[in-house]
Amino acid sequence: MATPYEKRRQRKLFLTIVLPAFAGAVALSLVAISQTQVYAYAPSTLPSPQELGDRDVRLAGLVAEDSLRTGADTNVTFTITDGKAGVPVSFDGILPALVAENEGIIAQGKMGPDGIFRADNVLARHDENYEAPEVIKALEEAAEQGPAY
Structure with a gap:
């Protein structure tokens, strides 16, 4: 004891x-x-570059029509939209084969002080029936907020 x-x-x-x-x-x-x-935002809910600072975020939405441009080497630019707002995106790399206009996409990276989102990683939906949960949520949130005037 x-x-x-x-x-x-x-x-x-x-x-x-x-x-x-x-x-x-x-x-x-x-x-x-x-x-x-890593937080996911729709283009209409994305905070300003000052608020985000140097933090990595995900930007979810659709590739805007007539916005997909390939530049020199592997540089690609496009706009991600949720129907209310659009954010220009710059990506230096090889895009997944399923990235196309009016298709769901998630870009992960940092917002530049110039208002251009610099993506380090780009994800696309992988078949016709699947929509990424982040894309669905972002589009639903944008629809709930109503039209921007």
């Missing part, structure tokens, strides 16, 4: 070593989660 002195010593050990280590692990986990979170 443990003496009162040994119980006190075990309690002190717990409070000085185990509890701070646990609190540190929780804090590190929360920081890691907050740094890896």
Whole structure:
């Protein structure tokens, strides 16, 4: 049977070593989660470049008609729209084969100070019956807000 002195010593050990280590692990986990979170926005709900800062976000919507342009090398520009607003996008890379005008798309990247979204990654729907949940949600949110006047 443990003496009162040994119980006190075990309690002190717990409070000085185990509890701070646990609190540190929780804090590190929360920081890691907050740094890896990527929010999805529709073009009409996208915050300003100043509000976004240097944070990675996803932009979900449809590729606007007559906006898909290929430039030098692998540079591609297009506009993502939700029917209310459009955001110009610049992407340097090879687009997925299913990226086309009036088709659902998700671009992940950063908003430039010039108002052009610079995508690091572009995702497209993968068959005729599938629509990405982010695209559906973004389009529904834009429809709920009503027309922009």
